[in-house]
Amino acid sequence: xSVTLGVEEFQGLYGPFQVSELLIQKVWLxxxxxxxxLTDQWGHRVEVVFPGRWNRLAGPDFKDAILIxxxxxxxxxxxxxxxxxxxIAHGHHQDPEFSRVVLHVLYHPLSKAVRATxxxxxVEVPSVSLMPLLWYDLEEYASEDxxxxxxxxxxxxxxxxxxxxxxxxxxxxxxxKALERWELKVHFSRRRIERCGWEDACHLAxxxxxxxxxxxxxxxxxxxxxxxxxxxxxxxxxxxxxxSGDARWTTLGARPANYPKRRLSQYVxxxxxxxxxxxxxxxVGSRLPVGLASDWETAAFRxxxxxxxxxxxISSEVVSGQICGSKLDTLxxxxxxxxxxxxxxxxxxxLWFHWLPGNAPESVQKSLKSLQILAPRKSLGCNGWxxxxxxxxx
Numbered sequence: 508x509s510v511t512l513g514v515e516e517f518q519g520l521y522g523p524f525q526v527s528e529l530l531i532q533k534v535w536l537x538x539x540x541x542x543x544x545l546t547d548q549w550g551h552r553v554e555v556v557f558p559g560r561w562n563r564l565a566g567p568d569f570k571d572a573i574l575i576x577x578x579x580x581x582x583x584x585x586x587x588x589x590x591x592x593x594x595i596a597h598g599h600h601q602d603p604e605f606s607r608v609v610l611h612v613l614y615h616p617l618s619k620a621v622r623a624t625x626x627x628x629x630v631e632v633p634s635v636s637l638m639p640l641l642w643y644d645l646e647e648y649a650s651e652d653x654x655x656x657x658x659x660x661x662x663x664x665x666x667x668x669x670x671x672x673x674x675x676x677x678x679x680x681x682x683x684k685a686l687e688r689w690e691l692k693v694h695f696s697r698r699r700i701e702r703c704g705w706e707d708a709c710h711l712a713x714x715x716x717x718x719x720x721x722x723x724x725x726x727x728x729x730x731x732x733x734x735x736x737x738x739x740x741x742x743x744x745x746x747x748x749x750x751s752g753d754a755r756w757t758t759l760g761a762r763p764a765n766y767p768k769r770r771l772s773q774y775v776x777x778x779x780x781x782x783x784x785x786x787x788x789x790x791v792g793s794r795l796p797v798g799l800a801s802d803w804e805t806a807a808f809r810x811x812x813x814x815x816x817x818x819x820x821i822s823s824e825v826v827s828g829q830i831c832g833s834k835l836d837t838l839x840x841x842x843x844x845x846x847x848x849x850x851x852x853x854x855x856x857x858l859w860f861h862w863l864p865g866n867a868p869e870s871v872q873k874s875l876k877s878l879q880i881l882a883p884r885k886s887l888g889c890n891g892w893x894x895x896x897x898x899x900x901x
Contacts, residue, residue, distance in 0.1 A: 515589050526649050531614050531637065532568055532587045534648060536561055538755065539724050540640040541731050547633035548617050551577035553610070559585050566604050574610060576633060583609030590614070591621040591634060603627050614638055614645070642711070642727050647695045665899050666874050678803050678880050682860070685895035686799075689856050692841070697849035705850060709785035710735040712842040713777075717770040717830070719866075721759070725752030725767070738775075739782045745771045773829045780827035788825045792847035792855075800860040803880075805887040808861040818863070837865030840890045860891030867893040874900070 513528040534540060536558050545553045553576050559569025567584035574581045584607045588594060591613055599605040611624045611634040624632040641648065669677050699708040711730040718726030732751040733743055748771045749756070756767050781787060796812040809815065821843065822828060822835060830838055840862050848855045874896050875881070881888055 513589055513593060526645055528587060528589060530645075530649055531589065531612070532561065534637060534641070535569070535585070535587055535612050537724055538728075538753070539648070540637050540642065542640075542728070542753070543731060544640055545635055547576065547610075547635050549633070551633065553633070553635055556580075567608050572610065576610075581609045583607045585610045585612055587612045588614075591618055591624065594624045594632075595622060600625050601627055606630075608632050610635065612637065642731075643695065644698055647691075650691065666877065666896075669878055669899070674880060677878055681878070681880065681892060681895035681899065682800065682803075683895075684898040685860060685891040686856060688894040688898045689845070689859055692845035693848045696845040700846070700849055705789070706735050706785045709788060709842075709846060710738075712846060713838065714774060716838050716842050717774060717834070718767065721757045722752075722755075722767045722770075725755040726770075728752050728755070729771070735778070735785070738778045742775070742779060745775060748775070777827050777829040780829070781825070784825055784827070788821075788843060788847065789850065791820060791824055792843075792851060792853070795844075795847070795853070795855055796858055797854045798857045799854065800857040800891060803882075805861045805889045808857065812858065812861075814858070814862065817858075833863070833865050835865075836863040836890070840865055840894075860889065860894075862890045864888055864890045864893045871896045871900075 514525050538555065538558065542555055545555070547553055553574060556573040556575060557571075559572030562568055562570050568587045569585040572583060572585045584605070586594070586599065586605065586608050588597075588611070591611075594600060594611060599608070606626045606628045608626060609632065611632050613634060613636050616636045616638055617634055624634050626632060669680065672680060696708070696712070699711065702708075703711060707730070711727060714726040714730040715723050718724075729748050729751050733741075733748065737743075745768055749768060752767075758766050777784065795817060800808065802808075818835070818839070821839060822831065825843070826835065826838070840859055844855050844859045844862070847853065848859075871893055875888070875892055880892065
């Protein structure tokens with residue numbers, strides 16, 4: 508038996524976009540929010556020991572959750588909605604199947620004007636809102652960059668459609684897709700700066716990117732628990748940071764160099780050597796070359812604009828030599844350049860486009876090769892083409 512999921516429309520950077528309750532459920536399941544600040548409508552602290560078994564059939568969304576509410580252990584079900592009044596709108600207040608619900612998880616803020624969440628047996632259920640606890644705008648959670656794994660499939664049909672275009676037309680169309688990705692990254696970076704301030708926006712972005720896809724959530728938990736100011740004052744141990752990740756770490760499929768404890772150790776050393784590295788980044792960023800990518804001759808752009816020298820500058824001055832190789836390029840393209848563009852309102856899209864591609868998925872490299880847009884000594888493999896493929900497949 509299947510269930511009908513609620514859908515809401517939100518305004519995004521490129522117009523309206525729709526979000527299913529499935530996304531909010533995934534945020535809850537993965538703990539992809541600041542769990543340390545989770546409180547119910549009465550201000551009681553809510554700790555999530557176990558979010559519950561995800562139920563994709565009829566009945567509550569999560570079964571047999573284990574919570575600690577106001578210091579008391581509570582076991583039961585969890586129901587997820589966009590808004591508080593969805594409980595009554597869906598008839599849960601009259602349905603005995605929802606009588607074991609012990610927590611009502613919402614996206615939108617709680618409202619005293621809405622009727623209380625009551626079960627059929629007359630018990631008032633605690634409610635929590637995730638909106639003020641999210642690390643991103645909902646649009647970013649819904650995108651392929653999100654902490655939450657995308658529910659969409661790879662759009663290989665779009666890649667095949669590009670093959671009907673001439674080589675130059677493919678380059679132009681893929682470049683437009685890449686610049687959409689750039690604008691989204693700058694937009695999301697600007698919102699993160701507004702929420703966290705410049706220093707901790709940089710701090711969170713660096714930790715998140717060092718976590719790769721598998722360990723983004725625990726890395727963000729580390730950043731939420733230990734601000735950069737706290738890092739400087741305490742110099743936490745790797746074990747302390749590991750513990751703050753709330754046992755959500757994974758090493759499955761990771762090479763030893765990418766194990767999360769190794770990345771945490773690198774970041775600790777980075778902050779020891781450069782405790783005010785976001786300020787250094789800002790100074791370096793003020794000197795970076797600006798402007799759009801006017802053509803596809805990446806080799807010429809890199810030579811004219813001294814990309815190799817800027818890469819060495821960021822490596823030595825900003826990250827204190829602690830991050831290197833393709834991971835440094837990923838950090839620069841996904842984190843540092845968008846943050847700088849958002850803060851300083853400088854157009855760094857050309858530099859971002861022609862930068863080295865970083866940790867590009869093998870499937871993306873395969874799609875890029877099939878499009879045949881690269882050319883020796885001119886249109887080289889670069890971050891822009893990789894980002895265009897990612898946007899095309901979104």
